[in-house]
Amino acid sequence: MQRLLEIYQHREMLINLVAKELRARYKGSFFGFMWTFFNPLFMLIIYTVVFSYFMRIQVENYSMFLFVALLPWNFFQTSMTMGVSSIVTNSNLVKKIYFPREVLPLSVVLSNLVNYVLSLAVLLPALLFFKIELSFNILWFPLVLFFQFLFVYGIVLIVSALNVYFRDLEHITGIVMMAWFFLTPVLYPLKMVPAKVSGLIYLNPMTPFVELYRNIFFYGKQPGLIDLKIVLLVGFLFFFVGEIVFARLQRDFAEEI
Amino acid sequence: MEKAIEIAGLWKKFRLYRDKAVTLKERLLFFKSRHRWEDFWALQDISLVIEKGLTVGLIGRNGSGKSTLLKLMSRILYPNRGTVTVNGRISSLLELGAGIHPDFTGRENIYLNASIFQMGRREVEQKMQDIIDFAELADFIDSPVRNYSTGMFMRLGFAVATSVDPEILLVDEVLAVGDTAFQKKCLDRMTEFKKRGKTIIIVSHSLEQVEKMCDTAVWLNQGRIQSMGEAGKVIGEYRKSLG
Ligand SMILES: Nc1ncnc2c1ncn2[C@@H]1O[C@H](COP(=O)(O)OP(=O)(O)O)[C@@H](O)[C@H]1O
Ligand SMILES: [Mg+2]
Numbered sequence: 001m002q003r004l005l006e007i008y009q010h011r012e013m014l015i016n017l018v019a020k021e022l023r024a025r026y027k028g029s030f031f032g033f034m035w036t037f038f039n040p041l042f043m044l045i046i047y048t049v050v051f052s053y054f055m056r057i058q059v060e061n062y063s064m065f066l067f068v069a070l071l072p073w074n075f076f077q078t079s080m081t082m083g084v085s086s087i088v089t090n091s092n093l094v095k096k097i098y099f100p101r102e103v104l105p106l107s108v109v110l111s112n113l114v115n116y117v118l119s120l121a122v123l124l125p126a127l128l129f130f131k132i133e134l135s136f137n138i139l140w141f142p143l144v145l146f147f148q149f150l151f152v153y154g155i156v157l158i159v160s161a162l163n164v165y166f167r168d169l170e171h172i173t174g175i176v177m178m179a180w181f182f183l184t185p186v187l188y189p190l191k192m193v194p195a196k197v198s199g200l201i202y203l204n205p206m207t208p209f210v211e212l213y214r215n216i217f218f219y220g221k222q223p224g225l226i227d228l229k230i231v232l233l234v235g236f237l238f239f240f241v242g243e244i245v246f247a248r249l250q251r252d253f254a255e256e257i
Numbered sequence: 258m259e260k261a262i263e264i265a266g267l268w269k270k271f272r273l274y275r276d277k278a279v280t281l282k283e284r285l286l287f288f289k290s291r292h293r294w295e296d297f298w299a300l301q302d303i304s305l306v307i308e309k310g311l312t313v314g315l316i317g318r319n320g321s322g323k324s325t326l327l328k329l330m331s332r333i334l335y336p337n338r339g340t341v342t343v344n345g346r347i348s349s350l351l352e353l354g355a356g357i358h359p360d361f362t363g364r365e366n367i368y369l370n371a372s373i374f375q376m377g378r379r380e381v382e383q384k385m386q387d388i389i390d391f392a393e394l395a396d397f398i399d400s401p402v403r404n405y406s407t408g409m410f411m412r413l414g415f416a417v418a419t420s421v422d423p424e425i426l427l428v429d430e431v432l433a434v435g436d437t438a439f440q441k442k443c444l445d446r447m448t449e450f451k452k453r454g455k456t457i458i459i460v461s462h463s464l465e466q467v468e469k470m471c472d473t474a475v476w477l478n479q480g481r482i483q484s485m486g487e488a489g490k491v492i493g494e495y496r497k498s499l500g
């Protein structure tokens with residue numbers, strides 16, 4: 001609790017870091033903004049071609065089915081790959097000035113969160129273009145996003161702190177994220193997974209998030225209550241465990257870095 | 258008297274690695290053999306109380322643990338045993354230019370650096386002119402810090418850190434650098450701090466400076482407190498030990 005208060009007291013620093021991050025990414029122009037979508041759009045096109053035309057997956061409107069899940073996945077993946085090194089790359093600050101160290105991973109997660117929210121400006125028109133009806137269930141978005149933020153922040157806290165002690169975690173994270181992507185029902189619908197293992201897929205905390213986003217954006221359905229309960233639990237669990245682990249490990253950062 | 262800082266039974270050790278395994282791969286493959294170190298106690302059994310409004314000098318030979326003690330006070334490092342209790346906002350100048358980003362302009366750096374010390378945007382805007390004047394950077398404030406000379410760089414760092422208006426200021430040997438005019442300016446600013454009742458802790462190699470500025474002094478010797486008390490007395494003892 002004490003630590004959260006301190007992070008709040010350093011909000012100005014947080015805002016500055018997030019702004020710096022976004023400015024560097026967008027280079028202050030519309031094209032800079034579009035450029036950040038180049039990667040997800042490129043993936044969207046490739047996967048659509050491969051799964052929809054080559055492999056003929058039986059999903060209507062596959063590209064949008066995919067897009068709705070790819071964006072939150074991207075929020076998670078980019079936060080992880082950028083966040084894991086956030087403490088180590090700022091070793092200069094960490095060694096010489098006091099501030100709550102959470103600010104560094106948090107600024108990475110927040111800038112990716114902003115990015116995700118801004119990407120709705122591309123997603124919503126695309127959905128309309130493909131004649132997918134938007135419903136009031138979209139109003140659930142902020143809540144689901146909040147829980148996803150807690151989850152992503154918690155796990156980024158843990159990997160960024162461990163990376164100080166194990167420097168190859170950066171590379172390991174890249175590999176793990178690739179496997180994680182295929183084990184999350186982003187490219188395929190959950191019901192395609194054999195019943196025997198679909199329970200296992202639910203051990204993956206990203207699964208209920210993807211299901212929820214799909215419900216509210218793509219199917220225009222109410223979010224599943226069980227999914228909501230799971231993400232609430234997952235969000236707070238990762239958040240608290242992340243904070244506790246980080247608070248313990250950060251004490252030695254200045255020496256080990 | 259109110260206490261600004263209280264340190265009780267503090268011990269701090271560093272690991273001097275002979276062989277350091279920094280990857281998971283090494284840790285798993287070579288388990289223990291590649292990860293060896295010796296413990297080095299940089300500070301031993303330190304207890305002291307610093308009262309509010311005092312200016313305290315930390316003196317001692319190189320490697321006696323002065324910088325380490327300042328880092329423990331500012332919570333960059335944590336003790337292995339004992340406690341550090343601090344009452345009030347700390348601003349530290351442990352190294353000039355810490356947190357200054359070479360690719361940003363002077364102005365951008367002032368915003369970023371000040372925010373690390375918890376200054377709000379509005380507060381910075383109010384003090385901006387003051388900071389620029391103190392750092393004598395009027396003509397260069399909007400060019401990247403990369404192009405600054407060392408002197409300009411240091412002036413910027415000092416100007417920001419002291420504009421924070423902390424209750425406790427920690428300064429580590431930064432006054433040893435810079436030309437005489439700048440040193441005088443820094444000293445003047447610290448004197449002004451002192452007049453306003455702030456607590457200051459200075460590490461300095463210049464015993465004259467400590468004598469002039471400080472009320473009390475602490476002499477560290479190989480990680481232990483050799484002597485502390487009234488500044489003139491402690492400095493006298495220290496001088497004698499140097500021969
Ligand atoms: N991060 C560190 N790792 C290992 N040893 C350190 C570290 N920081 C300081 N030391 C050692 O601790 C001792 C005290 O250092 P320091 O506090 O910098 O002394 P001073 O500032 O009085 O010159 C020195 O012997 C130094 O080598
Ligand atoms: Mg030193």
